[in-house]
Amino acid sequence: MKAIYAGTFDPFTMGHFDIAERALKVFGNVTVAVAADTGKQTLPLDRRVCIAEIAVSGLKGVDAEPFYGLLSDYVRSKGDCVLIRGLRNAGDLEYELCNTRIYRSQCGAESVCIISDCLYEHISSTAVRQLASLGADLKGFVVSGTESIISELYGKSVK
Secondary structure, eight states: OEEEEEEOOTTOOHHHHHHHHHHHHHHSOEEEEEESOOSSOOSOHHHHHHHHHHHHTTSTTEEEEEEOSOHHHHHHHHOSEEEEEEEOSHHHHHHHHHHHHHHHHHHOOEEEEEEOOTTTTTOOHHHHHHHHHTTOOOBTTBOTTSHHHHHHHHHHHHO
16 A cells, blocks of 8 residues: 655654654555645745655655645545654644544545654754754754755755
8 A cells, every 4th residue: 555654844854754764664655745835934845855855765665756735635646545644742643633534534545653763753844944044963853965955955044
């Protein structure tokens, strides 16, 4: 069964990588679906997709692509699949419970939640953006090979 791991990925972090890698072990095929329409101020879609592509390039069976509009429409277009959701804490669980019910009612998709490894539970995209904007070392927060890109893009965009 195809697994879709959707989000804004603004930017793609080590926590995201961990969830994608672990979902791959269960499902054998994962699409990191980067949302175009986020309702938030984000980096341009092409840059967020590029960072995600670089981050997952070493994971055979994981690809990254953009999606537009509602996640439920995107999921419906992919056929038989499951949504992957990552959980770091109780707040994430509460948020994802509501989302799961929405996805199920909109497109019939089931969600599988993967609990974050404790090594990454403190990492959020917000924290990475803040660290990058202040010139901090991003090692351990983002996938090796994306640090300089993220530092440059978010250092410029957040300041």
